[in-house]
Amino acid sequence: MIKIASTISINKYAKILFLYFLILYVYRINSHTLLISTFNQPIKCPDTDYTFWLSHLLQFPDYIITHYWLCWTIDIGVVLLIIGCILFNKSRYIFSILLFIIFFIQRITIESYSCSHTKSISCLFIALLPFCFKKEKNIELMIEFGRYFLIYILLISAYHKYHYGALLNFNNFSNVLIHQHVDLATLNLTHISYRIASYLIKNPCIATFSFYTLFITQVSFIVGILTKRFDRILFILLIGFAIATYLIMRIYNFDITVLGLTLLYFSNSKNKV
């Protein structure tokens, strides 16, 4: 049997991943995306999501959001658990399981009470999952699962661009940008996102070219199903995609790049199948 052994040790990979996770969490703290900031918000928003429904049926988001010190404890608990995952190699799986549970409780409560369901948050959980296992073999298999999940997300996104017609409508992307930036167009014309968007709106050919580039970037992940040889290139494309969508669309896609680290893990494999 062919063994897929990475030259990066699992410990080193875990440290990189949790450090990156911590950096993104600091960004969340800076954005006040915490329970403590959402404390006592009275309107819940489970939408049609069954996981949110189940959570509200168990009543934990409703209980947490109305208890100040519990909000504090969970917010700080997440930071301490991430640090625990970075520092303690041997007991990392215990810290990871706790982090998985506490972070899940925190996100469900915040997202329900801030009425903002960020889909890409799933990527953080899939990226965390491998470290909830103790055996190295299981960890590696789950990292690989994360890698395939990432490829699936990007490919299905590319497919939808074709299926729902965005790809075939020539002026589509410049129209998307007009709708996306009404607030900036009426208030903050000097904002970097609006300056880029404005240029693309005025030049629909370049806008369409950018959209096709995005589509090709997503489609290129199909290579990842066949081989791991180009994982490093795919990782660079993913980072480029996250930065570009943040600058042009003001959409935060950095949670997906955490899962993108799985590409770096296998790009160092001795045997890239």
Next chain:
Amino acid sequence: MDKLKNLYLIRLFKENKIVFCFVLLFIFFQQYFYLKDNSTFPWFVWSMYSHEEYYPEMAKQTELFINGKRFDISSIPIWQEATVMHTFEKYIQIKKNNYIDPMKSIVIKRISNLSSFSQNYISSQIENKKTAVIRYPVWILSYLEKYVYKDKIKTIEFKEVKYNYRDNIFTKSDSSQTLLKIIA
């Protein structure tokens, strides 16, 4: 044959049957929710910006005014912006609906086969009640004061403003409507 043996799912099956079942279950639910067109965490399908978008003749947006001056919502982090705007949208949606949560129809549709006891319990946990919704203006005032404006606020106003769009320029139309005004 060697290539087949090296497929991820086959390797997974050989290494760990429990994890294999977990992954299969995950794939099953991913496909199930995809076919149902339902986004349920942690399964998700990306289809944003995949639909055809048409050139707008006009645009409508909710604007926030603090102490009588329009607040630059793009100056705060995007998640904070989402918290302010999305919670307000939900509030106004329920308020306009006579304080009946629009989720009610979805809840009824989903749970119509259950016993009346279960129906009552589920709807009481999923839908927002009027007593909770009317507390929102006090919360948003304190949130904006503490985390967004970071100074004393005398008035907050959410307005629905319409714009006409022509030659890459948005011009304000005459009609704008105050959706909520809070005086501290």
